[in-house]
Amino acid sequence: MANERLNAYYEAQRPSEACMVRLCNLEQRPRPKPLILRLALPMAAACLLILVLVTQIRPTPEGVTAPLATSTPTARETLKPEPTPSAAVTPTQSPQVVDGSAPQIPVETTAPYTEGPAIPPENEGSGSGRPKPSPEYMGSDKPKPEPSPSEWWWLGGAGSSEPPSSDPGAEDLPTPQMPEEVTDITCVYENGFLIFTDLNTGETVTIDLTDEPLEPGDSGAAGIHIFGRDLVVALSVGETTEDVTICLFDLSELEAIP
Amino acid sequence: MDLEFQTIVERYSASLYRLAYSFLGSRQDAEDVLQEVFFKFLRKRPDFAEEYQLRAWLRTVTANQCRDLLRSPWRRRTLPLEEAASQPEPTPDPELEAALNQLKPKDRAVVYLFYYEQCSSAEIAETLHMTDAAVRSRLTRARQTLKTLLGGDEDGE
Structure with a gap:
């Protein structure tokens, strides 16, 4: 009796239709790029910024x-x-x-x-x-x-x-x-x-x-x-x-x- | 073992959702966890020889995800909109739900895996990262609590 009640309770629990649709479409979503590729652009930008800053710090003809x-x-x-x-x-x-x-x-x-x-x-x-x-x-x-x-x-x-x-x-x-x-x-x-x-x-x-x-x-x-x-x-x-x-x-x- | 992703989703989503719901007590959180679990599956594409290995992997990832979510300070500080609006989620057995909610999240998960999924205590221990003795202890404690709250017929034996 107790198990039946528990089973009925759990049986009624299901993810919503919207959730199932999302899950089934998960495969079609574009896969995220690997971490290194995701970081490549910000890292390149940071390196460029540092390079520019270092160049700016060096003496210029007017400075x-x-x-x-x-x-x-x-x-x-x-x-x-x-x-x-x-x-x-x-x-x-x-x-x-x-x-x-x-x-x-x-x-x-x-x-x-x-x-x-x-x-x-x-x-x-x-x-x-x-x-x-x-x-x-x-x-x-x-x-x-x-x-x-x-x-x-x-x-x-x-x-x-x-x-x-x-x-x-x-x-x-x-x-x-x-x-x-x-x-x-x-x-x-x-x-x-x-x-x-x-x-x-x-x-x-x-x-x-x-x-x-x-x-x-x-x-x-x-x-x-x-x-x-x-x-x-x-x-x-x-x-x-x-x-x-x-x-x-x-x-x-x-x-x-x- | 070579199953289509959609087949895996259809086969395991309900089971994993219940496990997540047992842990979290929130439909939205359980669905979020479910999505994250399958997203991890797609990213890793683990290759298992037998299906029970895949099932165990999915359960373990789900349990880990739920544990992470429970630990998250962000979750602890926020309240689902439904709860804030005092609109309880529809449930087939409100009395049982209320009694289960009195249990700790891990105890609820143990009850679900033991009674509904009919996992052995060893399997539960592996999934939830605890010892066999701890699983049995939690099970006993949960039974006693449910028995007290529901009038003495929830010993599960």
Whole structure:
């Protein structure tokens, strides 16, 4: 009796007609693609997006690269090259001091200019009067007060390619390979402006630092895209703002250092 | 064994629907589970030598699907429209249905498989992923509950 009641109860339970029709038509429905195929398109789109983003982040001819290094110990460690037994050390000349009267060529080396034609800068200084502020940006760092030349020797500004013996742990460090300075572009700091001059074309670009002028003891380095090239500007201010030492390096050469 | 899909649907849909309904107590959910089970069958196209293997596979997949649905937090937070509107589903034996609904979902499934499908406790244990002893225990408990609720003649013996 109990089983009959249960059987009758269960017997009455059936899927609806609509459900049966759906089930019978299930085979005719297009089969879903395998997971890998379903994911292929979104993954390709994501890869493309990442590629585009990475490309956008890289410096463009109009843009300025981000500051590369400062004179802080961390940046110093970062830029310190790997030991290269055959690396020839080529110390650069001693930094020159700009007296503020006229732009001077601070450094000269024998590195040839091999890049393509320079892109004319957006602001060209005429050489007379106050130079126009440039929209181009250059980061200025104030990492440490009272830096000593031994703290930025690696930027090529102290006239020595080796760390001073007073540098703690210097005897453990490998001899770095110094990049050659850029010779066909000069840079001077004058009245709160950085004035870049392309010696090949005579073009001048001025960067306004009057909002945040250099102060005695400032030192640091920054990347800049100028005259169609990616340069690293390393500067150090002495006891006065007229005692500014500026060195230019080609970023590609820095990157080429092993 | 080479059965047409439509033949398999016609042969097993009612049985699997009842199993799903025993678990879930909802026609809509049972039909959804049924559809998902056959959809999985189409995707996997399992090849069995004997039909009882296919039957066991379909039952196991149905039970797993029901268990997943019962665990789903989404299901626990929603109420079927029919229940929300206070319209009970038509049933041939409301008293028995009410008594069965007092049981736990797994106990209802055990009762269905044992009494209607006449599965052995070992088969039920395999389908529902439990031990043989657990099946017998659940069966005994369900019998006692039904006996209490229905007036003492639902011991099934």
